Amino acid sequence: MTEIRYPFDEVPEKSQIVDVAPGVKWLRMPLPMALDHVNLYLIDAGDHWVVVDTGMNIDNIRSLWEQVLEQDLFENKPIGGVVVTHMHPDHVGLAGWLCERFRVPLYMSRSEYLNARALSTMTPGLSWTSRQYFERLGQTESFLNFLEKSLSGFAAVVSRMPGGFHRLTDGQCMELGGQQWQVVIGCGHSYEHVCLHNKDQGILLAGDQVIPKISSNVSVMATEPEANPLKDWLESIQKFKSLPSDTLVLPAHNRPFYGLHARLDELTRHHEDHLAAIEEACVQPKTATELLPVLFQREIDYMQMGMAVGECVAHLHFMMAEGQIERSLDDEGIYHYRTLDSLVADRPHKRHGYMDDEQIMV
Numbered sequence: 459m460t461e462i463r464y465p466f467d468e469v470p471e472k473s474q475i476v477d478v479a480p481g482v483k484w485l486r487m488p489l490p491m492a493l494d495h496v497n498l499y500l501i502d503a504g505d506h507w508v509v510v511d512t513g514m515n516i517d518n519i520r521s522l523w524e525q526v527l528e529q530d531l532f533e534n535k536p537i538g539g540v541v542v543t544h545m546h547p548d549h550v551g552l553a554g555w556l557c558e559r560f561r562v563p564l565y566m567s568r569s570e571y572l573n574a575r576a577l578s579t580m581t582p583g584l585s586w587t588s589r590q591y592f593e594r595l596g597q598t599e600s601f602l603n604f605l606e607k608s609l610s611g612f613a614a615v616v617s618r619m620p621g622g623f624h625r626l627t628d629g630q631c632m633e634l635g636g637q638q639w640q641v642v643i644g645c646g647h648s649y650e651h652v653c654l655h656n657k658d659q660g661i662l663l664a665g666d667q668v669i670p671k672i673s674s675n676v677s678v679m680a681t682e683p684e685a686n687p688l689k690d691w692l693e694s695i696q697k698f699k700s701l702p703s704d705t706l707v708l709p710a711h712n713r714p715f716y717g718l719h720a721r722l723d724e725l726t727r728h729h730e731d732h733l734a735a736i737e738e739a740c741v742q743p744k745t746a747t748e749l750l751p752v753l754f755q756r757e758i759d760y761m762q763m764g765m766a767v768g769e770c771v772a773h774l775h776f777m778m779a780e781g782q783i784e785r786s787l788d789d790e791g792i793y794h795y796r797t798l799d800s801l802v803a804d805r806p807h808k809r810h811g812y813m814d815d816e817q818i819m820v
């Protein structure tokens with residue numbers, strides 16, 4: 459198995475465009491959070507460029523894009539299309555702005571496009587369903603008040619979505635500049651995340667589906683409180699293992715790397731460790747909020763709380779579906795999770811020692 463290896467020592471400077479593979483260029487946009495950048499890529503489509511992911515809709519990022527667009531690269535070869543891997547603001551944020559400016563098509567999967575459109579028109583405020591979801595996890599009134607004030611977040615950092623899009627589906631091929639880019643859909647981090655695989659060149663544009671150093675957030679969210687996204691995520695890991703192990707992975711965060719299979723194995727172990735730790739902790743019933751220190755060895759602030767507790771619930775739902783954990787609602791309307799007795803006595807815990815603090819939410 460190929461170990462993880464980074465062929466590029468340097469990352470692109472502000473507005474710098476770097477060759478990363480034949481016909482593929484790499485640039486970065488800043489992010490106003492702990493994870494401080496997102497990688498964007500340009501695919502040579504012959505007479506135009508196709509942009510993959512866009513950055514957030516924030517003044518200084520639009521200015522950076524202006525600097526990028528002034529470069530000679532675009533003189534006789536404009537941007538002719540925008541691919542967005544998934545609906546998170548660091549990826550879709552400037553899709554509408556770019557598509558409007560160049561009057562070019564947007565390519566997304568259907569679930570990602572429709573969700574981005576829905577979220578961008580959401581009225582501020584916390585619905586009773588969201589409130590109930592977090593209350594049942596044992597979250598405090600003070601966190602709910604924080605959410606109440608911060609929920610207009612999506613539209614604040616995502617430009618108006620284009621009125622139409624071109625749908626990307628699993629297995630479909632995009633022909634760009636004579637090269638075939640096959641769509642590979644991953645699930646679990648987002649609904650229907652698009653990756654693009656160029657078999658001939660051995661390149662995978664991976665978005666947030668496979669990132670080398672940080673693990674993508676896999677969360678149950680208030681919009682679908684009974685979801686089991688970790689099942690989807692682990693199945694997607696298996697699916698991506700069918701791609702060649704010597705693939706050059708171009709992720710949306712960190713640096714391009716080799717070692718796709720090694721990284722997928724690490725991610726599997728990371729989640730197996732979380733599952734084992736929860737199983738151990740829930741011998742005594744716990745709420746999802748009480749389980750946070752079991753998964754995260756650091757302080758979780760309110761900015762990260764939704765994703766952290768959502769990730770915890772994703773593991774709990776996976777174990778409930780596997781018959782390892784049961785859930786009960788107490789008189790105060792809070793869920794308690796308990797490891798089933800039959801498992802406690804004789805199950806050897808399969809910990810790999812991966813309970814490090816690698817997780818940064820994306």
Ligand SMILES: [Zn+2]
Pocket residue numbers: 544546647648666820
């Ligand atoms: Zn994401």
